[in-house]
Amino acid sequence: MRTKAQTAMQLTAMLTSALLALTIVSGTPSDAAAGETDAKALVKAMSDYMANQKSVSFAYDTSLEVVTKEHQKLLLASSGTMNMARPDKIRATRFGGFANVEITFDGKTLTLFSKDSNLYAQFEVPGSIDNLIEELRTKHHLPVPGADLLQSNVYDELMRDVVEVKDLGSGVIGGTECDHLAFRAKEVDWQIWIAQGEHPHPCRYVITSTQVDQGPQYSVQISDWKSGTEPNAQDFSFKAPTDAKKVDDPKQLIDIDELPANFVVGDTK
Template sequence: MSRFTLNRFGATWRSHALILAAVTCVAAWSASAQDAVEPEAAKILIAMSENLKSIPALSVDYDADQEIVDLGGQKIQYSASGTIALDRAKGFRLTRKGPFADAEVIFDGSTISLHSKRTNVYAQLQSPGQSVEVAADELRVATGLDAPGADLLASDPYAVLTDGVTKGTLVGSAFVGGVECDHLAFRTDIVDWQIWISKGNNPLPLKYVITTKWVTGAPEYSLRLSNWKSDAIDAGQFTFIPPANARKLERVYTDLTGEMSLEAGE
């Protein structure tokens, strides 16, 4: 299970508004949520969530590692890199370059286009709704492809991230890419996950790790996010025009490494 997971920025945000929103959300907690998550951990996660929600358009770079446990019990880690550009009102564009694929996924408000640059083939899906969140869900259900950091870019990241959480704690301070962060750890019945959030007035997720604890070997999915930006998002990148000589295919799926594969229909 890889949670949404998909990265980016360099803007100054209104710290007073974020703090007020965080305090308001904390005050509205249910007793069960208070029991499950330490107040300080919740406050930090809420502040990050409110920050992300306040940004209408953004972009980010990511590096992802997916562990696979083979039949002999050996862990093999597959790495990929890419970019994410998002405009909540217009669409998104995700690129991914890994050991077996060089691909992009583009949503223009109605159609989800998946293009393999390596083989110059593409496939398209119709989204049941115009929102980025609905399109991301359709992509996941129809293809098994989980956009990196999708949970983080949902309309309400805090609600998505804490769904099913049985425990949440503030581990302490740490550094990711030279940036000081708050390190949080959470548990659910299925996975354990950790998140590193930059400290200061512009809290952003810089690292995200999910451990599938009941699978043999407890494989991990990790995501590092960098170069967050919240300006100069070119809406033209949300339009997909098939390259010359590109073949349109009917089927798309993901393999065990999380790579996207396209196949010709029968």
């Protein structure tokens, strides 16, 4: 049997949850407009800060949700590193349960190296990091982890098709106090946590696929953020390991995507 104290505590918790939900979804029009303006200003400040960094390096952890036909959610996790020198150099690694991959771009040549199979593919992609990301997405269907956060104008990329904005206050990611913002676009919901202070870099980025059954999420959490160090050109050149074999088609590389080959993509809503 519940005591009066237990009943009171449960009612208090329910009221607190209801008030929190009400606070998030309601408010006066002027408050909502001010919150939207402030949230967009925080993203713009992050975008400007990122664009002004000649070199950036960080570690990251990703989580990719997969939903089965029985509506069971499975989480695929991986970790990696990213080194970038604007305007045209990248070295990225990703290590997970299904893949161990390195991506190298020196401004002219892109190299995809599958460490487990000791196979690599190379092709010419002259131009900037922006151009590289676009080619990987559209031509090769190989997105770079957190690519939206690497482009020269992060603000325009993130705010495209946004229809709703929420400022959720502060949050702490990896010991860093952040501004927590939520956005709704036409096909996805996304959240971002931006470090407060003089270095407003992204600490966590979460995308929810609202057009896919059960709304699976993809998240990137960033740590060990560094910027401003002078990059070494050799850091972005690829040296093939002993016995590594070059292939002509990236499709010959085994399990370089975050979603393993044995997972079948189902229908959207």
